[in-house]
Amino acid sequence: MNTAVLETNALTKKYKHTTALDHISLRLEKGEIYGFIGQNGAGKTTLLRLITGLSFPTQGELSLWGKSTPSGLQEQRRRIGCMIETPALYPNLTAAQNLEVQRIQRGIPDKSIIPGCLKTVGLQDTGKKKARNFSLGMRQRLGIALALLSTPEFLILDEPVNGLDPAGIVEIRRLLGQLNREYGVTILVSSHILEELYQTASHFILIDRGRIIEELTDRELDERCKRCLSIRTKDPQKALLLLEQKLDTEEMQLMPDGSIRLYEHTDEPELAAQILSDAGILVTGLQQEGDTLEEYFLNRIGGGRHGTAAEG
Ligand SMILES: Nc1ncnc2c1ncn2[C@@H]1O[C@H](COP(=O)(O)OP(=O)(O)OP(=O)(O)O)[C@@H](O)[C@H]1O
Structure with a gap:
């Protein structure tokens, strides 16, 4: 069996009064797009932060490309690009300048990567326009370009389509599909709306109150909701x-x-x-x-209750 890009075993994160993640065991394979679906407070961002090393588990194991020691994880995280929560942009800088600042901060030597990143996300013609004048969709795309600076093999995006209009959602979907098809990038992308990632993801992971409630492929989802x-x-x-x-x-x-x-x-x-x-x-x-996608999801998490994470 191939080495998984990511494997977690009973990964748990507790805050003082909250169990944000409760024994999460997952395996993500290379070259797939995983939709990570859960309502607000379900634990999505918490898991993404653990994977990217922005926070540490209370319990359980995490491995990236088979490495699970602190130094091994640190090494493997260079192969990840991420956009977690709102992308940190300099509003008074252009798209290219934003990328250049981050390139230097992150010690990425190859300056010539910037035009390619901008082209991939469709921001190559934004010229002197400053980030503060970008639409939400353009900002999200610039955030993805920042994540692409290190030519990642594994891209992690937290709610990249949140707040976008339908056209913006389609743009991001296309972009993710292209990155996956053309460069074989493995993608983990979160959303609180299953519908938004339908057509993009090859696998779906449903999370509720810190627990994985279901993992299924796009075909299985189709079968079950049809x-x-x-x-x-x-x-x-x-x-x-x-x-x-x-x-x-x-x-x-x-x-x-x-x-x-x-x-x-x-x-x-x-x-x-x-x-x-x-x-x-x-x-x-x-x-x-049969269900609509949202009905299916809400039924799975218990009849449309608006959940918050389990109090721990
Ligand atoms: N630093 C923290 N301290 C205490 N509780 C936290 C902290 N970060 C997250 N939580 C709690 O952990 C739970 C999971 O939060 P998380 O942000 O992972 O959810 P989410 O699925 O990403 O939701 P959203 O879509 O709202 O971002 C929530 O109850 C949240 O309040």
Whole structure:
């Protein structure tokens, strides 16, 4: 098995009155995009801070590329780029100047990296415009450019789409997809809205009150949320063929219990019922199933309760 980019074992972080992270065990593989989803106060930032060495665990283990000693971790963290919370920008400097200041502060020798970073995030034409005049989306992208200065193999972003308009969200999604595809960057990106990372992430990690409540791939998420019409008939084989022909769709599945799942026309249950009854097939059950992404997430964390981290 390949070495994981990140592995945590029962990682725990307690503050005086709060258990912000409670025995988190995770394994992140190279080249994947992980969406880290949890409501406000769930513990997302706390985990990202532990990974990047901005804070230390109370208990448990953390390894990066198989290294878990303090010096090993310090060494491996050079391979990480991160933007945690609001990017620290100098408002009176341009995008290129902001990158240059950080490059020097972080001792990155190659000055020629700056135009490439700006181009990657689409800020190459901002010229003399100062960061204080940037839109929120531009600031987030500049924050990502700062994280890219060290050409990281592992990029960690804390809520990069928070507060962005739909166009801004799409821009960041595209950027993450591009970094992953073209440079093979492994990405861990947090959000409190599952929908925002859908289409971007290949894996989802759901966290609630300091605990991981579920890990699933994009396919599994699709499978589990996919809205469908569940149809029960006396003759499932015949019903399946008929619906396929009349609705001109293959988006159907015969389930082991004999019910049919129809993934199209889900808001028109009467249409399927009519087709079947016209052909003399008795419909014994017909119902809409499946969740929207947010419903799925809220159901997983307990019915839409607005959670805060567990008091410890
Ligand atoms: N330095 C700290 N001292 C005390 N409690 C803290 C500290 N940092 C975080 N916490 C608490 O730990 C819990 C998890 O916070 P964290 O910031 O990790 O959540 P989050 O999922 O990132 O939420 P948000 O989306 O609001 O940033 C919260 O209850 C928070 O109040």
